[in-house]
C-alpha cells in the first residue's frame with residue numbers, strides 16, 4: 122500500500138531493536154486492513170530516550186511501543202499514564218494526544234487475552250495460580266491476575282527477596298515461596314505460568330518437578346522462542362492443557378494498533394504465521 126502525505130506513523134523504540142517482532146506484526150495488520158500508515162523499528166540509545174520521544178511528537182507520530190530497556194524510564198516521561206501502567210511501573214504503549222504522551226501497559230491484557238483465546242475452559246476464579254519469576258514480565262502478569270480475580274497467587278523466584286517485595290508492593294493474595302518448593306506450590310493449582318527467561322533459546326532450561334500439579338491445570342510459558350518449551354512439552358505429555366507465549370505478544374499489540382491506526386485488529390492464524398516466518 123502506498124503511503125500518502127497523511128500516512129499515520131508509529132513504531133517501536135528499543136535498544137537493541139533488530140530482534141523485535143513488532144514491525145512484522147503491525148506490518149501484517151497494516152496490509153490486512155489496507156491502512157495508510159507505517160510502523161518502524163526505532164533504535165534509540167537509553168540516554169536519548171527523552172529526546173526521541175519529543176521527536177516523535179514533533180514528527181507527528183500517532184504513538185509508539187517501547188521495549189527494553191526503555192519501559193520504566195518512558196513511564197516517567199509521559200504526561201499521563203493509565204492506572205494499570207502506574208501499578209506495573211512500566212509502559213509499553215504510547216499514544217500522542219494533543220501534543221503530549223499518554224502511556225499504557227498492555228502486557229497483562231495480552232497475557233489474559235491469550236489465555237482466553239487459546240484456553241477458554243480456564244477461569245481466573247477457578248483456583249490458585251503459580252507464577253515463576255519476579256521480573257518486569259511477572260509484574261504485569263500479577264497485576265492482570267489480581268484484577269481478574271484469581272483467589273491466590275503463589276510466587277516463586279530464584280531470588281526470594283524480589284518475590285517478597287513484589288508481593289508487598291502489589292498487595293492482594295500473593296504468597297512468596299522458595300524456588301524449588303514445587304510440591305507445595307503446585308498442589309491444587311489451576312494455572313502455572315513461567316515468566317522467567319529459563320527455557321528461552323540460549324538460556325538454561327527450566328527444571329521443574331510437575332508431579333504435584335493437577336492434570337486439569339493450565340500451563341503457560343511466556344517464552345515463545347522456541348514455541349514449545351521443555352515446560353510445555355512436559356506438561357502436554359502428562360495431559361495438561363498448554364498455551365504457548367506467542368499469543369501474549371500478539372494480543373498486547375492490539376490496543377496500540379487501534380489507537381494509532383483506527384482499526385481494532387484480530388489475532389488470526391495468518392498473523393501467527395507471518396510473525397513466525399523466518
Ligand code: ATR
Nearest residue numbers: 254255256257258259278279280283316317318325
Ligand atoms: P523480565 O523483565 O523480562 O521479566 P528480568 O527482570 O531480568 O526480565 O527477570 C528475569 C526473571 O528470570 C527473574 O525472575 C530471574 O530471577 P532472579 O530475580 O532471581 O534474577 C529469572 N531468572 C533468570 N535466570 C534464572 C535462572 N538461571 N534460574 C532461575 N531464575 C532465573
